[in-house]
Amino acid sequence: MTPSSSLDELVEALRCLPGVGPKSAQRMAYHLLQRDRRGADRLARGLDAALQLLHHCARCNSFTEAEVCERCLSSRRDASQLCIVEMPVDANSMEQTHAYNGLYYVLMGRLSPLDGIGPKELAFERLFARATDGVVKEVILATNFTNEGEATAHYLSELLHARGLKVSRIARGLPVGGELEFSDAATVAQALRERRDFV
């Protein structure tokens, strides 16, 4: 159709979304322009606001608009327990169990050498500083039971042990290869209850 440049650019820009190939990007662009211009505008505004306002919580590393997020500031939480998860959605899964009342640290990823994501990219030093604040007594590793999540847990357990912390791992109540995000609350609760010392 001799597509004009701003159409091409929009299609190309939509491909930055994970799982969106050239065909879906084209379909999305036409849909937005033809059927949902208000939605497109809302998305542009939403992206701008999120990029501008959101940054990492100084304590748990999750996204927040404040310096420290609400959960980290809560006085009703047991600050002696620190649960380490890969992503914010994983902390949501933990919350939905109503079986955990400690604090969180969100890695925002997992060790993945093939993708060039190592301890430096995940800023493990920040985690160690957080975990050794003198208040945290137990670190609960709740990374996924994928190969990468397991490797991350093993790596972290050694370094956290070396810093004199009690380190536990949620139980493999989740199926092998499973991810927290796709598990029901009961399974995640079970896995939390059966956490074992990390050896």
Place this chain on the structure above:
Amino acid sequence: MTPSSSLDELVEALRCLPGVGPKSAQRMAYHLLQRDRRGADRLARGLDAALQLLHHCARCNSFTEAEVCERCLSSRRDASQLCIVEMPVDANSMEQTHAYNGLYYVLMGRLSPLDGIGPKELAFERLFARATDGVVKEVILATNFTNEGEATAHYLSELLHARGLKVSRIARGLPVGGELEFSDAATVAQALRERRDFV
């Protein structure tokens, strides 16, 4: 995670994309914020530019930044033939056959009563005005061979016949239920060659 409002809003805004549910929207938001902020910014800019610059070609109804698109302005095209397609991607499929040198009219949809899309929503009056410019001799219906595409072709053929135009339909060289966008050029070329008078 007590997600902040601009994060919630971004997740909600991403759901305006076709085929994107709550889980994928969340995944997309985290991906953009954590791993591809430049992509997110590019997408916001791309949406803004597309919304501002793109509108419908005054002749073929496809998207263009100009009043009339390049193809409609080309003097090398046979203006006596007008091929009606559902979407711009379908015109692309026709072009890739190198078997058609006429002009196009893009419906930007198809009749779909269940979705509330009728002749008015598709602005059929504009199409009729375009087809009865005195230059067009033959209208080639190249809507998809889906139920809705077929219904659209039948509906249009009657009204175009009534206006004294020769109306043809590309041959059912495409499999039943097939869509132009997903057919190879040879099949689409065959369907074009074997077009028959619309009865």
